[in-house]
Amino acid sequence: MNNKSGVETAGNVSTSLPPKSWITLKINGAERHLEIAPWTILLDALRNLLDLTGTKKGCDHGQCGACTVLIDGKPINSCLTLAIMHDGAEVTTIEGIAKGDALHPVQQAFIEHDAFQCGYCTPGQICSAVGLLNAGKLRTPDDIRELMSGNICRCGAYPNIVAAIEQAMQSEGSAAQ
Amino acid sequence: MNPFSYTRSGTLENAVTEIARDRRAKFIAGGTNLIDLMKENVTRPSRLIDINHLSLNKIEETDNGGLRIGALVTNSDVAYHPQITRRYPLLASAILAGASHQLRNMATTGGNLLQRTRCSYFYDITTACNKREPGTGCSAINGFNRMHAILGASEECIATHPSDMCVALMVLDAVVQVTSNRGARAIPFAEFHRLPGDAPQIDTNLQPDEIITSVDLPGEGFAGNHSYLKVRDRASYAFALVSVAAALTLEGGVIKEARIALGGVAHKPWRNAEAEALLKGKPAGQDNFRKAAEALLSGARGFGHNNFKIELAKRAIPRALKQAAAGTPQSQTIKKVL
Incomplete structure (x- = not known):
């Protein structure tokens, strides 16, 4: 300079x-x-x-x-x-995140609950949720709402995102991974 | 981001030698604040010294019955550590009140202490800022200052320290262990951060050649009667407008010891010995809590947009003390304030 x-x-x-x-x-x-x-x-x-x-x-x-x-x-x-x-x-x-053609339970739940609109935040939402579930940090819907707060969704798909993660949380498959 | 070189330190001795001979170098650990500042060209180190491989990542018992938290232990690992949640739940609560889980997985204990202010003028290199460029003036003092200090500010700088963890460490009387080529020393937490005065570019009393090795907690963790109450613009993942860390020792409804620290209101976590002394020997009730709050806010000054923080703090303090006295600390998951 x-x-x-x-x-x-x-x-x-x-x-x-x-x-x-x-x-x-x-x-x-x-x-x-x-x-x-x-x-x-x-x-x-x-x-x-x-x-x-x-x-x-x-x-x-x-x-x-x-x-x-x-x-x-x-x-x-x-x-x-x-x-x-x-x-x-x-x-x-x-x-x-998926195992070959088998979707991860969180991915499957996002589809079933229509947990996205534009989809731009979705890869981050899913990676975040998978990490939290693997670490055993999600037990209640309130945990999901609080611990997922670092993933912003501008479309506002939050209710469906919480529902999708709640479904994955309750399925033994993902909790055991 | 400007180009920089990168080296990795494998030993503490190497790290302090490298930092001592290159004043334009910076240590990097979690990097959550430093990388952001570098992207904005607020900080432009010529070299980064990666300290992530130093052996400073343990939580251990100390000889005096406390805990030593290594400087590289992540915020997540502190917040969920069984000894912390059992003996120092106030610290765990404050950490979980801040940032997001992704950031807490990266951010370290030492780095949390050294994070810079989130004043938007400090971040914007096109504006005047005494903290970023000494002598250029303070844009916040007559600017948008809703988030800014109400206590301990100077005409040079009204920035706040953004940490939640540090507010709890202030109440717990933690001790910061640091070292350099010149030797090791211990800094009481209250003396670690400084007020801006006429040198706002200096945030802490850590010397440029020193590195934080650990944060030590004394034996007393106030696990029975504590609360961390954080008031912010949205209920999660936002910096504090005002936060209160409260810790009490009670004997049959009478206060033996009270400690209160405030976040979001000053250039450092704010404590006031006189306000705490007012509560000693008094019944744990709202009248006394309000008197302590008035004392804590004595000398408070707003700068326009942030005037509301004075009254907000005066109301948040008694609420946090009430939660602490009742043994029902604020939940960081269920956001209703009881």
Whole structure:
């Protein structure tokens, strides 16, 4: 910025960029090797480098939950973390929630309860709910309403989302997973 | 976000050596606040030192009957830890009142203490802000200041500290353990955060070369009589307008000890020894609770949009004390305030 010539400044920046590095992520059960810059956000690595576009970019600031994925089984906002920090971690995205053609009980419940309108927040809603159910944190509809508050739905499909997760919560199959 | 380099520290010794020799570097743990600030160009470190692999992720008993929470233990792991829920339910409650479960799975204990204000002018690099760019002025003082401080503010800065967890830690008289190449020291919680004064760019008394290693809880957890009451614009996943952490020791309806801390009202969690002393030896009733609230809010000043917070705090404090005295703490799941 001290340089008065824009050309020279641009030249300095391009030659001084910190190097990329190779990392390994176990994504939906498969090892993937990636060459990434330190500042590559996990969400952008998933969408732009790995073509896993099921995970959505909503607010990009951790306020809407559309980017929710599971890291080592725990739901997190993939927009607020660097890919390079997760070298060796297991990442589960919406593409890895079903077992082959068999939908996860939460996915099935979302269809049965029509728990979406535009569908943009849905991958994050489902990953969030799957993580909460796996951790045994959902016992009542009030738990669902409170713990799902980090997943915003602009269409306002909340009653059906709560009903869908409640159905999954009550089905032994998902609770045991 | 500006380009930066990335290194990973495997030992505490390496981490403090690296931070001491590169003042433009920053530690990254959960990253939930830092990455956001970097995306907005509010913070522009030249290097991130990833400390997630340090051995600071345990909750252990201390020799004096308390608990030591490692700096890297996530907010979720603290809030659901059986020793915390049994002995320090006020802390668990305050943590669960904040953020979302996804954020709590990432955010760490040390990082929670070091999160920056959510003042919208601090976040907007096109506006003047003494905290972000010292000497440029405060846009909030004559701007939209509904969320801002009513206690302890200065002409330079009226920002608030956004943490819920820290309000509980303030009441519990936690101790922050820090270390650097120069050695380790313990900082009482009340002295960890600072008021803005004429240097609002400095949030805490942690030195630039120091790292938080743990937050220690004393033995007394006020598990019987406590409440964390958070008042906000929506019932979940919003920062506090006013929050109250209340803890009481009672003997037959008489208060032996009272502790009250406020969140959302100042540059640090707010406590007032005189207000707490007013309750000592007094019956646990509404008249006394209201007197304590008046004392806590003495010297409060609104800046226009946030004037309502003074009366809001005066009403929230007796309510939280009533919940604490009755042994019926505010639920963070069922939002009705009883």
